Amino acid sequence: METDIILVVFVVAVSLVLLAMVQLFLASRHDRAITAAGPIEELAIYAKRLEEKRLLMADLEEEIEKRREAMAVVADLGAEVDGLRRQKEDLLEEWEQLRQRRDEVLGVRQEVEAALTERMALESEIAPLRAEFNSIKERLEKAEVLVGQIDRLTADHHAIAEKVEAMRDELHRLEDAEKQVEILTDRKHELEGACARIEGRVQAQADELEEVSTRVAAERATLADAQARHGGIEAELAAISLELRRTQGEIEGLGEARAGLEARLAHLRAEIAKAEGRTVDGDGTEKEDQLRELKVAPPVILAIADWEPAPRENEADALHRVERRLKAKGLEYPSRTLRAFHTAMKVNETTQMAVLAGISGTGKSQLPRQYAAGMGIGFLQVPVQPRWDSPQDLMGFYNYIEGKFRPTDMARALWALDEINNEDAVKDRMMMILLDEMNLARVEYYFSDFLSRLESRPVAGAVLDKNERKDAEIELEIPKMVNPPRIFPGYNLLFAGTMNEDESTQSLSEKVVDRANILRFAAPKKIKGGHAEGTVEPSLALSRKTWQRWVRPISEADRRGGATQQVEKLVDLMKDFKRPFGHRLGRAIMAYVANYPEVEGARPFEDALADQVEMRLLPKLRGIEVETASAEFTRLEGLVRDEFGDDKLAEAINASIQLANDGTGQFVWTGVTR
16 A cells, blocks of 8 residues: 555656646747747837838839939939939848848747747647646545555554454463363274274174175075975965865964965065165065165275274375385385375365376376375276267266166265265265376366366365255266265365377366366486385275365465465466466465475475476466567576576476477477476
8 A cells, every 4th residue: 555655656746847847848938939029029110111111212213203304404413313322222231131130030930930839739748747647636635545544444453453462361261272172182083993993893794794695595595495385385275175174273374374474575575675776665566776886886995995094193104104105116206296296185175186297107197096095095097088078978877778877986986985965975085086098088078067066166164065065066867866866076085187198199178277286297317127115004094084184274375485475476477478367276376385295305385386387387388489488488487496496497497498499489398307
């Protein structure tokens, strides 16, 4: 606000100085016009005298003529004629002198007219300046009003400060309450351990259920024998009908036994139908459950349900466990790349997925797979096919011939983890879905709708509100079903994708680029041996609550060093590149900075901002003429090198620029080798 007021005062001062200079110039012109007024009046006097002399000369000439006529008579008039001739010559000489004076007066008059014309031009130029001056004056008056408002707000600030001081005691009480919450949290973890033991007992009961299924099969065989015996009994009844009439009591007993057998038969049929995923009405009519295949948990869900829960640990320890797993698998990734991928997974509320791009064979698929196993997150790989052209390729379709919905493993996994719509869902688990080679088909054809659902998810605290999450839920297309199931892709799901860059693939659409962190794997400088170090640790299930505890709010970004100012610099720079970005990407960058892990060897503020330049901004510069935007590229390279301290990224940007200069002249980001 103070800067705006100073700017307004400065503009007013400059306008006043310009107005004073114009007035001084006009005054000078006016003085020259006054100075010229005297010669103009003198010119009129001379003209009048010249006219009088002209009349006098005419009279003299008439007199001379008369005297000429009289010379023939009077000889003494010759002397007078000579005198008149001399007088005429004097008048002619005086006329020549007056002509020069007249020319000077005419020149002065022309100069005065030019001065008047210039004055009119200056007045036309002054008119907009005067209007601007009036506008600035009005803004200055508004600024004075704003100053008054600032004073009032300052007073309000002092009042609020007093209230804050008064609430500090309440803060101390809340801190005591937080200590009690920590105690209760420890108690909660103890209860979670008890729940794990209960889940073990549930698994035992599941095994017992399997035994029951075995017994059901045996009962089915028994039922067949019973049916055979029943046929024999009916034959026997027909053969000894007379005997049965005599022994009515025995017949009634047999009737009761028959009713019992029929009840037992109905019960066994219901048990068999239930085991096979069918339902049986009261009249014995069987119906097949249309969602039976959807409810069959895929292997990834069965695996994470059997994992032992991981102990409560901090974020740094979990990352170290992932690093140990990568080494045990003979894989080598820079710690910076691992931290970048981990942070990209944490910000799935503002950035819906991470994309790993590069040439084939650079480890794009292994990083998310081993990261998930090391973290204790379920991993489902979805190979994308070139023929995919609709969301049904991801979630499944309704087979009209069979009258069944055929879900994909991805749909079954999403249903198994939907704690809101599925009461039998697996609780407190995390899962990662990897779209492998996602650009073999047009991403916007099969994934655009799903990506919009992810973007429409409410904040984590509002997912239980049905109205808030309705736009994010996926309704399965099952005809003739009154209430088809809806699946909510919650924040216990992490999404990643890989893309190869060759002639057989499609480029990503702007919608995907704007909603993803893109990690580009550059070609390696040397081939590594891949020697395994250590043993592979077993996977322990990461609790969703633990994961959520690692996620930080966007407000944390400014605490780390003023991220807002740096993001504003990036906004201005991208505007100069003619590639502006909006609030969504700005918030996503801030969220990434806020959630960058604080581990040994990391600079959470500088590394996070450099990562976002690499993953979010450089892909947007594809196709820019490097020669036209050389100044902007120089600024970008200087910002990365001097303020973010990332020399390798700055060198990679310069290498991409040189590659463009040697080729098409258009910028293409080729990645950085860490």
